[in-house]
Amino acid sequence: MKLFKRLSLVAMLVSATALTPLIAQTIGDDPVPEAKLAIPDGQQLFGKNDPNVRRATAQVNGEIITGTDIDHRLALIVAANENKLPPEELARFRAQVLTNLIDETLQIQEAAANEIEVTDAEVNQYFDRVAQQNFNRPANEVEKYLISIGSSVATLKRQIKGELSWSRLLSRNVRPSANVSDDEVNAIIERIKATKGTTEYRLGEIYLSATPETMSAVTENAKKIIDQLRQGGNFVAYARQFSEASTASVGGDLGWLGLAQLPQSLANAAANMNANEVQAVTSPGGISILLLIDKRQVATSDPRDSVLSLKQIAITFPKGTPEAQVAPLVKQFSEETQQITGCGAADEMARKLGADVVNRDGIKIRELPAPLQQVMLDLQIGQSTPPYGSLQDGVRVFVLCGRDAPQEAASESFDEIMSRLEEERVNKRARIYLRDLRRDAVIEYN
Template identity: 30%
Template sequence: MFRLIALILIIAGLGGAVAQAQDLQRIVALVNDEVISLRDINERARIIMATTRLSDTPEIRRAVRDQALRSLVDERLQMQEAKRRGLTVNQQEVDSAIAMVERQMNIPAGRFEEFAERSGIDPSAIINQIRTELTWSRMVRARLNATTTITEQEIDEAIAKLKSNAGQTEDLISEILVPVDNPDQEEPQRQTALRIIEQIRNGAPFQALARQFSRGTTAANGGEVGWVQRGTLPDEVENVVAKMNKGDVSEPIRTVGGYQIILLRDRQRIALPGAEDSKVTLKQVLVPLPQNASNADIQAAVAKAQQARNAIRSCEDVEAAAEQAQLQGAGSLGTLRLGDMPEAFRRAVEPLNVNESSQPVATQRAIHVFTLCAKEEASGINRNQVRQNIMVRRAELLAQRYIRELRRDATIEFR
C-alpha cells in the first residue's frame, strides 16, 4: 500500500516536472519564424534583475519581462540581418566586452562566469547578448560607412565651432533611450522611463540599466556618450541638460526616437586640445586696489579700467589709453604660455582675437585689462577625432532608423 502511494507521488511529481518543462518551451513570439520561448524571456529577465539590482516587486517584474521580450525581438532581427550580410564578431572582441562589463559592475577580472552562475544565470545567455550588441554595432558602422561621407568642410566647421566654444562649458553625459515605435507605446514607454529613473535615484547602477533597457547605440558602453558641447544635442535635450547639476538624472525627455534619460556626470570649461600650449603676447592696463578695498573702491577701479579699455583699438593704444585714464600701471607682459597663466587670466585671454581687450578682471590687489597683441596657436586639434565624433552622432540616428526598418519588414507574431 505504502509502495503504491509512493509510486503515485513520484509519478505525480514527474508529471509536474514535465508540465513545467513544456511550459518553459511554450512559444511566446515568432520573429520571421524564429522562436522566442518562455524560457528565453525568463533567462533574460534574470539577467536584467541580476545586473541592474532592481527592486524585486510585482510591478518591476512585469516591466522587466516586457523589456526582455522587446529586447529579444530586436536581437533576433539584428542577428538575422547580420547573418544575411555575413557579419560576425570574433572571440577577442567578445572577451574585451566581457572585461568592460566586469569593470562596470565591479566584478573581479576573469570572474564573470562565476558571477553569472552565482546569480542563477546561464553565462552563455549573457555572452549571446553581448555578441549581439557587438554585431549590431558593427552592422550599423558598416551601413554608415557605405552611405555617409564626412567632408573636410564639415570637419572644418566642427573645428571652428570648437574654437568658438572655447571658454564655455561642456557636459559629460550618459543616456538611456526608451524607444517609442508607434503611438500605442507612448504611455507604456513613458511609464517604463519613469520606473528606470526611480530605480536609478534609489541606487541602481545607471550603466547596467543602460545596457539592458536602452535601445541607443551607446547601450553596449553602458550609455556613455562622453563630453558634449552646447549646440551639439537636440534642442529638447539641450534645454534640460543646461538646467541640470552634476550628478542629476533627468526626467524623461521626449525626442524623435522615444524617451531619453540623461545622467550629467560632470561639467567643465571647454579648453581646446593643446590650447594651454598656445603662446600669447599681451599688454595690460592695471588699476591698483588699496589694502582692504571696499566695494566702492573696487567699483571705482573697475570703472577706470573700463574707461581705458573703451579707448583701446589695438595694442599700440594701450599706453595712451592708460595715460588718458590717468593710470600708471600699463605696459607689455611679453609672450606667455597660456597654460602658465592663472585660471582667471586665462579665461579672460583665451577667447580674444588679436587687438581685442578683455573685460576687467579683478584680483585681490588690482583690476586688470589684457590686450592680445599676438597669438601662436598650438596644433592640438585632432581632425580624426573630430571626424569620429561626427560619426558617432550620425550612427545613433542611423541605428534608430535601421531597427525601425527591420521591424517594419519583419513578420512578428505574439502568442
Template identity: 30%
Template sequence: MRFQRYLTGVAIAALLAGSAVAQTAPQQPAAAGTLNPAAEQAPPAAPAPAPQFQMADGVLATVNDSVITGFDLSQRMLLLIAMTQVQPTPENIPAIQQEALNALIDERLQLQELANYEDLKVTDEEVNQEIAAMAQEVGATPEAYLSYLEAGGIRPQTLREQVRTQIGWQQLVGGRFQGRARVSKGAVDAALRQLSEAATKKQYLIGEVYIEASRVGGQQAAMNGAAQLVQQMVQGAPFQAVAQQFSAAPSASRGGDAGWVVAGTVNPILQAAMDQLEVGQLSRPIAVEGGVYIIYMRDKRDGAAASLVQLKQVMIEMPETATEAEVAAAAQRLEALRPQLTCDTMLQRATSEQGLLGADLGEADVQNLTPQFQQVARSAAVGTISTPVRTPLGLHLVAVCGRRAGGVEAPDPRAVENQLFRQNLANLARRYMRDLRADALIEYRQ
C-alpha cells in the first residue's frame, strides 16, 4: 500500500493546497501541451462543489450475488475524481464512469474471494492506521483528511471500504503467491547481463498510461478517453495519480513508472514517439493494437561511451601467405573443437592439444579491438564461442565471457531481484483477477 498511499497523498495534498500539482520535469515545448509548472503554495481553499451526476437509481449491476447501485457508482466516481484531480466534463464523464464501474466490479470480486479465507480479516485498526498514514503524508490529521473528502460529497465509509479491500487483497496475493513469485539466481543473472548490455544503448525514463480498449468499449472510446486525460494532465492533474487510477499497464500500481526503457525493445510506434519527446513532455494519445498509450518523458540518457568485454581465444597460428587449403583445414579443426569449448575450459583445452594456442585477453574496450574481433564482441551473446575468425596472425575462436558498460555503475543484484519479484507478484495478481472475472456472473441493468 505504501506507494499507492503516496500517490493518493499527492493528489489530496494538492486539493488541500487549493492548487494543481505539476509533473516533476522541466518545462519544455510541448508535444501535447506543456505540463504545468508547480504552482506556488497557496492557502487552503474551500473545496469545489461536488460534481453532479445523473445516475440511475437502484441496481446498476450484479457481480455474482453482490449488487452495485447508482449510489455506489457515484461515490466511486467522486473518489476517483478527488484522487486524480481529473475535472469532470461532458466529454470525460463516460470514461470516469466506466473506470469507476470496472473498479467496483473488481472490488466486489476481491471481497467475495477474501470471504473464502476466514483467517484473513482486516481490522478497523489496520484501516485507521492506513488512513492516518495517508493523512500524515499530506500534513493533515485523519479527521481533516476525511472531512475534506466529505465536503466534496464523498462518504468516509467509501474510502474506508476501498482501503479495507486493498489491504486484504494485497495480503491474500502476497500470502498465496509469494513462493511462486520468488526469483531464481539464473533469472537475476540474466537480468543483470541484459542491464549491462543495455547500458550502451540509448535509454528513456518514462511514465506510461495504457487505456485497454476492451475495458472501455472499443478503440475509439480508448482514444477519446486518452485525449481527455492528456488534456486534464496538461491542465495540472498529477500524472502518477491518473496512471494509478486509469492505466491498465502493470506499472499502474507504481503510478505509471515504467523505469528506464532501452531503445529498440518496445513497439516501433512507441519508439518513434519517445524519439520525438523531450524531457518533461507528454505525448498525444498513441494508438497501438488493443489500446492507447500516453507517454510522459521523465528523462533520457545516451548509452555509455565505452562497451567493455572480457575475451578469451583459441587460435591456430597461420601466416597471411597460407594457402586456401591450409586455412580451410584449420577452420575445419576449430569448427570440430568449438562445440566442446566454454569460457571455463577453452584455455585448458588449448594447452592440451598440439598446434593450438590459448589466451585470456582480459577486459577491453570494444573500440580498441582489431576490426575482426569487434564484430564478435558487439554481437555475440555472453558465454558463446565465435566461428573461426581470420586475422593476419592466424585463425581464432573468440569467446565473449563478459560484457559491461564502461563508467556505468553496476546494478545492485538485490535491487534487481526485488524488482523481478514485484513484477512476478503483480503478474500473478492480474492473472488471478482475470480468472475471477472469467468465472463470475456479471450482469448489467439498464
C-alpha cells in the first residue's frame, strides 16, 4: 500500500522535462499598447473560412511535422489525464500540440542557425536521468511504458532537445543583456523585511491571451479547461499545452509571490481562494486560469514545514467487496487503532488486525493530503489519526512517531534575488524572441 497517491507517470515525466527554471510571469492589468491596423469597416471577405476544418500537419521552414508526431505527443497528455479526455477536448489538444511542435521546431532551427549544437548523447543522458529520477527504473523500461500508451521515446527526446536548444540559445543571446543592478536587489531585500509575516501565495497559471474581438471565444475555452481541471484534469499538463506564458514549460508554476507582486486582478482573486481552488480571472490582455497551490507567511517558519516520522497501518479489501460488508471492518479497524499507545505498540496491533505496516521518515506536513494536514498539526506523539482512504484503495491510519519543528525561515540571499530577477527578464525577452521567430517563419499547413 503506497503512503501517498502519486502523480501519474506521464505527468511526472512531462513536468520533469522543463529544463530552465522560470519565475512568475503574469500579464499586467494595463493593456499593452499596440500599433493599430488600418482596417476599414463595411468591406467583404473574398472566400470562406470553415472553423471546423483543422490543419492536421505542417511544414516549418521546410521541416515536416507529421501526424505521428502529433499523435505521440498527444498520447502523453491523454495518459496524464488518465484517459478521461472527451472527444472535443482531444480535438482542442491536438490543435494545441501542433502549435507547440511548430514553436519547438522554430526553437531548434534557431539554435542550429546560431551554431548551437545539442548532441544525441546529451539528450540520451538527460532522458536516462529523467527515467531514473521519476520512474526509478532504467530507460528501456520507460520506453516500453511510452509505447504502451501510444507514445514513443522519440517524441520525448525531441522535446528534451527543443528545451535544451532554447535554453542554450537564450543563455548566449539573451541572458548577457539581462543585467540587474545592486540597487534593485537591495530594494527587494528591504521590501521583504518590511513584509515579514505577511502572506505569500504559490500559484499556478494558464494564461490565454485575447483581444476584445476574441475575448468571448477565449472565455468559453477557459471555461472548458476549468471544467476538465475540476473533474481531475492534470493542471501541469494543461498549462504546458495551453498557457501562452513562458512558465508553461514548468507547468504554469509562478512560484511564491506576495499580492503586491501580482497584477491587481490576480491579487484580488488569489486573496480569496482556497488551496487547490481553480478560478478564471479576466484582464485587458486575456484570461488567467489560476490554481492556488499553497500559502505561507513571509520569512517566518510554518508549522506545516514540520518534519514527521510516521508509521502507517493499512488494510485493503478484495476487489468487488460490497460497501455494506466493508463498513463494519472499517469500524473495527478504527476502534482498535485508536487504542494504540505509541509507535512501539503499532506493529503488534497491525499483526492482530492482519494489516500492513510501513515506516516513513522525513515527511513534511504540507506534503500530506489536505484532510490529514490539520490532523497532524493537532496530533500528539504516539497518537494515531482517524482512518483515511477509500473502498478501492484501502483504509489506513498514521501513527505519529516523531515531529521536528521547522527551522526559522531564511530569507532569500542577495545572489538568489539577483538570479531570480535576471531570470524574469530573460523569460520576458524569450517571449518576444519566439514571437519574432513566428512572424518570420514560413509555415505551410497540410
